Amino acid sequence: MNEIIIRTNQLSKKFKEEAVISALDFSVAQGEICALIGKNGAGKSTLFKLLSGRFFPSAGTLQLFGQSGKQLEQARKRMSFMIESPQFFAHFTAQQNLEYFRIQRGIPAKHRVEEVLKIVDLADQKKKKFKNYSLGMKQRLGLALALLSNPDCLVLDEPVNGLDAQGINKIRTLLKKLNQENHITILISSHILAELQLLATRFVFMDQGAIVGNLTQTEFKQKVRKQINLRIDDPSKAAQLLERGLPDIEYRVFPDGWISIQNHLEDSGSINQLLTQNGLVIYEMRIEGSNLEEYFLDLVEVNEA
Amino acid sequence: MINYFHSELFCLLRNKALYIISGICLFLVTAAAFVLYYSQKSVPQFPYGYTGFYYSNVLSSGIGIILIGFMFGLFLTGRKMDIAGQAISFGIPRKTVFWSKFILSLAGFVLLCSISILLLLVLGENLLNHQDYTVKMLLIAFINMLPIILAGFTMGFVLNILRVKETYNLLTLIIIFGLSGQLVQMLFHYIPGLKQLYRYFPSGLLDENLTDYINQTVSFNSPAWMIGILLTVGCLVIGQQIFTKKDL
Secondary structure, rough: OOOOEEEEEEEEEEOOOOEEEEEEEEEEOOOOOOEEOOOOOOHHHHHHHHHOOOOOOOEEEEEEEEHHHEEEEEEOOOEEEEEOOOOOOOOHHHHHHHHHHHOOOOOOOOOOHHHHHHHOOOHHHHHHHHHHHHHHHHHHHHHHHHHHHOOOOEEOOOOOOOOHHHHHHHHHHHHHHHHHEEEHHHHHHEHHHHHHHHOOEEEEEOOEEEEEEEEEEHHHHHHHHOOOEEOOOHHHHHHHHEEEEEEEOOOEEEOOEEEEOOOOOOHHHHHHHHHHHOOOEEEEEEEEEOHHHHHHHHHHHHHHH | HHHHHHHHHHHHOOHHHHHHHHHHHHHHHHHHHHHHHHHHHHHHOOOOOHHHHHHHHHOOOOOHHHHHHHHHHHHHHHHHHHHHHHHOOOOOOOHHHHHHHHHHHHHHHHHHHHHHHHHHHHHHHHHHHHOOOHHHHHHHHHHHHHHHHHHHHHHHHHHHHOOOOOOHHHHHHHHHHHHHHHHHHHHOOOOOOOOOHHHHHHHHHHHHHHHHOOOOOOOOOOOHHHHHHHHHHHHHHHHHHHHHHOOO
16 A cells, blocks of 8 residues: 555644634545545635644644654655745746745755746746736746655645646646656645546545545546436336347436436437337436536535535 | 755845845935034034034934834745745744744844944044044943844844734834833823833833933943843744744
């Protein structure tokens, strides 16, 4: 089993008397791209700030790379955080800003600044002041900072916020590459769930400061994959006909007259024909499936109900 | 700590405001000397063209000097505290952040004060009449001011790093280092045992130092040092305690 990079145990955070994070048990293993999904105010940024040491927990414990307590400061040197909007000196150029952090982090290689600027396509804009950067450029500079110290784990809060489609694509490709080639563990949050669906290997769903769902990409695909749902007057006869006509068919019969067929999605016309030609009445027939966004919204709805 | 210190130095040296404020301070010291010098030359029997008057104007600017120190503290704190959050998330201890910022901004402030005093002496001694005021008297008066200014600088720095709003911060400094003596004097004027209490408050100590200099009776003032050190250490201890436990 892979090493656990991030582990929280009953982690809680209260502001005055309001609990923003409640008894959170959560872990991220080495090599994962874990997507943290939640509405605004779900507690994602607070969790990130707790991980980064900017906030102190009200209760519970936190482990990073197996370290806890005072050792967390050492463990954090192997991580990079980009939380909310990137913070830089407005009157400094991109290069000066990264140079400031390079000195701070004790990175001896001066060329590292140039390298990370190239990675995020800002090398030709390095002399421009941060205050004159567009939102997308600021985000990319934030990513450059996150990569500056060659971390083993990246924690990214809304890293593609403000980027155009091309920029988003580039960041996705970059993060995948970092994960696959450099084995960097990534914990990421974004409101662009379609993007997370393409990127993450695991999804953790948060609502009202608690985890309401946690599943791998494979489990997710299993749960939300497309299927043909049909409501029919005689489901048992339909089942016999389907088995005879399509021997490798995967289906389930439900007591309320519904049959759901998991494969042969492209044969919906033939299935319709097979059943109606054998005298069965189809009341409803539709191809259904959900994406990450729909799955999340359903989950939140159930949780809030 | 050394890496963090270096990075803060990198930031401080590239701060335009540092140079602008330093330039304004040195300009004011120079301009005052030249105004007195030329007035003395052009106005017959001009009464203020002597070192005592020139120096006493600087000695009376205690709160002004503290406010310049407050701005020096702001260069490395203020809005930049979000950037300090980045350092903390990289595992840099909060104590390192606190002390590096304090030491560096204090060093900058001390350097400016030292240059200003040197300039003041060079201009005063070369351009103006001396009367009975000696450089020794001035230096003793500055030594008496030093702990109070340090306390003011420290309090401003601590309030800044703890993200107290700049307006409240300024008001606190003005009240404690500009008005506390007068306020206490008004409050306890009619209570015989506490009548002299105002003399031990920062602004009271600064005022007394100025009066003693003008009267040419200035001598080393140990209460100023005790109160200044007490305030400085108190602010630093409390400030560090709060900062190391504060959500950023």
